[in-house]
Amino acid sequence: MYTFVTGPLAWLAFGIFFIGLIVRIVLYMKGLNWKMDRVSYRVNTVYGIKGAIRSVVSWLIPFGTGGWKTHPVFTIITFVFHLSLLISAVFLPAHNYILNQKWGISLFTIPEAVGDLLAMLVMGAVVMFIIRRLVLPEVRIITTAYDYLILFIAVAPFITGFIAYHQIFEYKLWIILHILSGEFLLIAIPFTKLSHFVLFFMSRIQIGMDFGIKRGGMKGSGLTW
Amino acid sequence: MAEGTLCNKKPVNTEEELKALMSDTGGKVYYQELEELEVDTTALWANIQKTLKSRLKTWLEICVHCGMCADSCFFYLANNKDPEQVPSYKIQSTLGEMVKRKGKVDNEFMRMAMDTAWAKCTACNRCGMYCPFGIDMGVMFGYLRGLCFSQGFIPWEMKIGSGMHRIYRAQMDVTTEDWVDTVEFEEEGIQDEYKDMSIPVDKENADIMYTLNAREAKHYPEDITDAAILFNLAGENWTVPSVGWEQTSLSMFAGDWEACKMQAETVYGAMDKLKPKRMVGTECGHAYRATVIEGPYWVGLESGKTPVESLHYVEWVAEALRTGKLKLDPSKKIKEPVTLQDSCNYVRNGGLGKVTREIMSYIAEDFREMTPCKEHNFCCGGGGGLNGIGRYHKQRNIGLKVKMDQVLATGCKLVIAPCHNCWDAIRDMAKIYKLDIRWTFLKPILIDMAIVPDKFKLDDDDED
Numbered sequence: 158m159y160t161f162v163t164g165p166l167a168w169l170a171f172g173i174f175f176i177g178l179i180v181r182i183v184l185y186m187k188g189l190n191w192k193m194d195r196v197s198y199r200v201n202t203v204y205g206i207k208g209a210i211r212s213v214v215s216w217l218i219p220f221g222t223g224g225w226k227t228h229p230v231f232t233i234i235t236f237v238f239h240l241s242l243l244i245s246a247v248f249l250p251a252h253n254y255i256l257n258q259k260w261g262i263s264l265f266t267i268p269e270a271v272g273d274l275l276a277m278l279v280m281g282a283v284v285m286f287i288i289r290r291l292v293l294p295e296v297r298i299i300t301t302a303y304d305y306l307i308l309f310i311a312v313a314p315f316i317t318g319f320i321a322y323h324q325i326f327e328y329k330l331w332i333i334l335h336i337l338s339g340e341f342l343l344i345a346i347p348f349t350k351l352s353h354f355v356l357f358f359m360s361r362i363q364i365g366m367d368f369g370i371k372r373g374g375m376k377g378s379g380l381t382w
Numbered sequence: 383m384a385e386g387t388l389c390n391k392k393p394v395n396t397e398e399e400l401k402a403l404m405s406d407t408g409g410k411v412y413y414q415e416l417e418e419l420e421v422d423t424t425a426l427w428a429n430i431q432k433t434l435k436s437r438l439k440t441w442l443e444i445c446v447h448c449g450m451c452a453d454s455c456f457f458y459l460a461n462n463k464d465p466e467q468v469p470s471y472k473i474q475s476t477l478g479e480m481v482k483r484k485g486k487v488d489n490e491f492m493r494m495a496m497d498t499a500w501a502k503c504t505a506c507n508r509c510g511m512y513c514p515f516g517i518d519m520g521v522m523f524g525y526l527r528g529l530c531f532s533q534g535f536i537p538w539e540m541k542i543g544s545g546m547h548r549i550y551r552a553q554m555d556v557t558t559e560d561w562v563d564t565v566e567f568e569e570e571g572i573q574d575e576y577k578d579m580s581i582p583v584d585k586e587n588a589d590i591m592y593t594l595n596a597r598e599a600k601h602y603p604e605d606i607t608d609a610a611i612l613f614n615l616a617g618e619n620w621t622v623p624s625v626g627w628e629q630t631s632l633s634m635f636a637g638d639w640e641a642c643k644m645q646a647e648t649v650y651g652a653m654d655k656l657k658p659k660r661m662v663g664t665e666c667g668h669a670y671r672a673t674v675i676e677g678p679y680w681v682g683l684e685s686g687k688t689p690v691e692s693l694h695y696v697e698w699v700a701e702a703l704r705t706g707k708l709k710l711d712p713s714k715k716i717k718e719p720v721t722l723q724d725s726c727n728y729v730r731n732g733g734l735g736k737v738t739r740e741i742m743s744y745i746a747e748d749f750r751e752m753t754p755c756k757e758h759n760f761c762c763g764g765g766g767g768l769n770g771i772g773r774y775h776k777q778r779n780i781g782l783k784v785k786m787d788q789v790l791a792t793g794c795k796l797v798i799a800p801c802h803n804c805w806d807a808i809r810d811m812a813k814i815y816k817l818d819i820r821w822t823f824l825k826p827i828l829i830d831m832a833i834v835p836d837k838f839k840l841d842d843d844d845e846d
Contacts, residue, residue, distance in 0.1 A: 184436065185440060190435045191684065193433060194437050196686070197685060197686030200685050200686060201685075224454070224512040224513070224514060227450075228450055231450065289449075295458070295463065295468045296447065298468060299447040300447055304446070307446075350445075356440055360516050360517070363437055365516070372675065372730070372733065374733065376736075377733070380757055381756075381757060
């Protein structure tokens with residue numbers, strides 16, 4: 158079972174993940190329409206690129222925008238969640254060990270204790286997200302079951318990984334559950350709202366080009382997000 | 383198919399239809415017919431499939447329902463944080479639902495969508511600045527208005543406005559003769575007060591072609607006079623076209639894209655005919671948005687630019703003051719505290735926040751910013767056509783409270799509002815909430831402060 162989930166199934170999951178995301182990017186770009194979107198992407202491209210960079214970079218910096226500044230607590234939770242998730246997924250020693258075994262590549266790794274901490278931060282952040290959805294009226298009204306499902310898909314590898322690592326229950330079972338939930342997450346990304354993995358960038362680039370080209374960018378006063 | 387005589391899917395294209403619609407005071411019959419108007423779900427879905435491209439589709443899909451847009455919306459704030467005013471909720475429950483149901487929606491749903499698209503969003507685009515994904519719900523509501531228009535679900539005044547543009551190429555029934563008569567009349571008025579001032583009509587190859595808002599021609603001709611005096615004082619080689627003088631577009635508020643195109647083409651036609659170096663438009667936010675920002679796209683100009691360079695009035699004023707074409711008497715600078723209303727359409731959506739501040743530095747000694755301001759400003763409360771829709775006056779009046787609090791917090795009694803819509807909203811706000819404030823366009827205060835060169839002064843014998 159272990160060889161199957163780390164072998165063919167892993168190939169499949171990574172394949173769907175990467176190809177799926179490329180397809181999402183291509184489809185997004187193909188669906189852009191200068192006339193319908195009312196943005197001259199191809200003519201005033203330089204202004205567009207400037208606006209796009211500004212739009213993406215500002216929002217990647219904690220408290221870099223008016224939006225982040227108005228919601229300090231949510232901003233911290235959001236950045237902690239996303240950074241912890243990405244760093245632990247990519248740089249965990251155990252992940253790189255498998256990567257090295259299977260494909261002979263290995264990246265920089267973080268100490269295991271840090272990985273453990275990051276997993277706890279991810280789980281903690283998800284708890285906060287859930288509380289937010291339940292408590293704040295402005296979030297509750299737009300929350301659907303799908304939103305909880307997405308949170309569950311994202312956090313499942315961390316719960317199972319934490320249980321396996323600390324051998325709280327039977328290791329053999331939980332490590333397989335961990336791998337399966339991780340693969341499920343990879344597959345789910347291109348097909349769900351989790352596609353914001355790449356579509357965040359596409360959408361931010363588009364609106365950045367919109368403001369950079371059409372809505373004031375060419376007047377020289379750079380927009381402060 | 384249940385179509386009313388006044389309320390139906392057919393846009394108004396003749397004077398007769400327009401008169402019938404206008405004689406229905408307050409849209410009484412119109413709104414009764416609206417209750418029965420059938421939805422052509424096949425056409426609606428076909429329309430959506432044809433026009434809903436990846437940008438909007440992605441916005442609808444990836445919204446993670448985080449709620450960060452909530453307090454970016456002045457309607458949400460003005461309505462005591464009513465969750466139903468959260469922008470994400472407003473668009474998901476209307477456009478989102480319409481797409482989910484593949485256009486299979488009924489009359490009641492369409493009326494709800496209409497009430498949301500016009501009375502709960504002024505398309506100020508502020509939420510787009512506060513969404514981490516850059517989801518601009520103002521853009522989506524603009525799109526939704528277009529869908530509503532195609533099905534005949536639009537407020538009575540919007541149907542009239544769209545019809546006006548289709549028939550007169552102006553938002554009000556001002557014909558070419560009316561317009562030229564008005565200009566001639568105003569020109570005589572100016573000549574009673576100044577020497578050698580004129581309003582040249584249809585002059586070719588001028589430096590500036592001036593375009594304006596039809597209500598100036600219809601109800602506020604002094605605005606035309608003011609613009610003319612200032613152009614003359616600045617020594618500009620300018621003109622107004624006899625056709626293509628109207629810069630506004632109620633059709634944009636109505637979601638009537640066909641009429642939007644007609645209107646923009648008319649102005650661009652005047653540019654082609656008169657070949658001015660530049661166009662300058664009046665102190666109006668949506669006029670600039672429609673004719674200069676969006677217009678090129680409706681007409682199909684891939685450059686995204688108007689045939690000749692086009693300026694908002696504030697850009698011209700800043701330039702005239704900077705270059706010294708227009709000289710102000712420094713002793714007449716406004717002494718009292720004064721604040722400035724940023725129009726969403728040319729500040730957030732046009733990048734003109736800096737030039738307006740430049741103007742303030744010439745005219746005010748104690749200029750106080752509202753908080754927030756510039757691109758982050760709040761809508762006046764009456765944008766997107768809302769000022770003019772009787773059905774939604776209650777909602778509009780509640781929405782005004784956010785701007786009122788902003789104005790009062792500055793401690794200023796004078797608000798400069800270089801936008802017709804903002805000017806109206808602030809006027810109504812002062813009246814409804816009994817505020818001790820005054821509001822003004824730039825033109826009248828510039829005229830009060832301008833130094834008049836001797837050559838324009840009437841000889842003593844000319845004066846009584």
